[in-house]
Amino acid sequence: MTVSTLPPLAAYVLALGDDALILAQRLGEWVSYAPQMEEDIALANIGLDLLGQARTLLSYAGAVEGGGRDEDDLAYLRDDRDFRNVQLVEIPNGDFAVTMARQLIFSAYQYELYTALLDSADPTLAGLAGKAVKEVDYHRDHATQWVLRLGDGTDLSHARMQAGLDQVWPYADELFDPASPLPGVAADPATLRPAWERYVTSVLSEATCDKPEPRWRSRGGRDGLHTEHLGHLLAEMQHLHRSHPGASW
Amino acid sequence: MVTAQAALLAAARAVPDPEIPVLTLGDLGVIRDVRVADDGAVEVDITPTYTGCPATAVIADDVRDALGRAGADQVRVQIVLSPPWTTDWMSEAGRAKLRDFGIAPPRPTTGHIPLTFSVRCPHCGSIDTREISHFGSTPCKSLWTCRSCAEPFDSFKAI
Numbered sequence: 537m538t539v540s541t542l543p544p545l546a547a548y549v550l551a552l553g554d555d556a557l558i559l560a561q562r563l564g565e566w567v568s569y570a571p572q573m574e575e576d577i578a579l580a581n582i583g584l585d586l587l588g589q590a591r592t593l594l595s596y597a598g599a600v601e602g603g604g605r606d607e608d609d610l611a612y613l614r615d616d617r618d619f620r621n622v623q624l625v626e627i628p629n630g631d632f633a634v635t636m637a638r639q640l641i642f643s644a645y646q647y648e649l650y651t652a653l654l655d656s657a658d659p660t661l662a663g664l665a666g667k668a669v670k671e672v673d674y675h676r677d678h679a680t681q682w683v684l685r686l687g688d689g690t691d692l693s694h695a696r697m698q699a700g701l702d703q704v705w706p707y708a709d710e711l712f713d714p715a716s717p718l719p720g721v722a723a724d725p726a727t728l729r730p731a732w733e734r735y736v737t738s739v740l741s742e743a744t745c746d747k748p749e750p751r752w753r754s755r756g757g758r759d760g761l762h763t764e765h766l767g768h769l770l771a772e773m774q775h776l777h778r779s780h781p782g783a784s785w
Numbered sequence: 786m787v788t789a790q791a792a793l794l795a796a797a798r799a800v801p802d803p804e805i806p807v808l809t810l811g812d813l814g815v816i817r818d819v820r821v822a823d824d825g826a827v828e829v830d831i832t833p834t835y836t837g838c839p840a841t842a843v844i845a846d847d848v849r850d851a852l853g854r855a856g857a858d859q860v861r862v863q864i865v866l867s868p869p870w871t872t873d874w875m876s877e878a879g880r881a882k883l884r885d886f887g888i889a890p891p892r893p894t895t896g897h898i899p900l901t902f903s904v905r906c907p908h909c910g911s912i913d914t915r916e917i918s919h920f921g922s923t924p925c926k927s928l929w930t931c932r933s934c935a936e937p938f939d940s941f942k943a944i
Binding site: 574575577578580581582584585586587588589591592659660662663664666667668670671674677678 | 833835836837838839865866867868869870917918919920922924942944
């Protein structure tokens with residue numbers, strides 16, 4: 537089944553699951569490369585939480601779709617055009633400041649998303665949200681502490697934090713683009729924006745960083761239009777499963 | 786039947802946690818329900834501590850084995866996310882065992898997480914400690930160090 541023919545609920549759930557899955561994969565790339573060992577562990581932990589959320593979401597998307605695809609089929613056997621994640625999560629990690637800027641944007645968004653989904657009429661989404669919002673609270677605080685420390689640190693750390701923010705900010709708008717309306721079930725992305733704006737604006741101000749005003753913005757991830765980076769990421773993520781179908785250990 | 790069910794519940798709760806083996810699953814509070822279905826199969830509801838906790842699959846296998854040894858022919862394990870697990874479900878006995886094991890037990894939660902709260906060192910009992918990282922060796926723990934005895938220690942995150 538192609539992206540455009542998915543039932544709206546399956547498409548919505550798949551989009552949230554793909555965001556979590558792709559960012560989990562990106563964060564895993566930091567393991568053994570982070571500036572401190574504690575950050576290797578922290579970023580792996582955050583990635584693991586996201587992977588757990590992705591497993592629940594992809595399993596559910598497969599069940600709603602009703603075509604017999606499970607979480608592994610969806611994670612490992614789709615090509616890039618069938619992924620519905622925003623481009624924010626697929627772009628390369630950059631330096632640590634770029635990653636922290638993205639973590640701030642995404643965890644603050646997910647915090648509002650899961651808070652809204654606590655009231656979803658869909659028991660699977662509400663159940664996941666109740667669990668995940670506690671995890672994301674930690675992710676958001678982690679990103680916040682680093683943005684404050686780097687932004688309000690030395691001249692060099694400030695400059696690099698600001699550069700990181702400038703680099704990823706054009707990808708933020710996509711998170712709030714309209715989705716197919718599923719009243720009472722899905723969270724309308726636009727309604728998440730005011731609280732997100734308040735949170736990130738206050739962090740940036742405390743971090744003495746300027747809120748970027750990008751001249752362009754990314755589009756199309758939710759429709760399967762991606763940057764060239766997603767294909768490379770998928771090649772690494774999917775290689776083992778595709779070369780050795782059904783492999784387990 | 787009631788006694789059989791109680792025995793099965795006790796067997797499931799007695800299984801040690803694969804990552805922190807001083808705790809049983811009962812101490813941890815992750816066994817939510819054990820019941821006998823109409824077809825005679827034993828159904829177990831397990832709630833994960835974190836959605837991505839890699840121990841969840843091992844826990845499910847261990848519970849299947851334990852119930853098999855307790856006489857269940859067929860066991861169905863269901864992972865339930867709601868209501869979400871909270872460290873408030875951890876037993877007092879579990880908290881004491883954690884402390885003895887060198888892991889600071891979680892404090893009670895009150896909604897939002899007050900991250901600035903200090904944690905008592907499980908080695909020397911001092912509260913002059915500091916958090917090194919929100920994230921530790923497993924998803925459920927954070928990394929701390931004690932200024933009094935200079936020992937590092939894990940703290941169970943209150944969620």
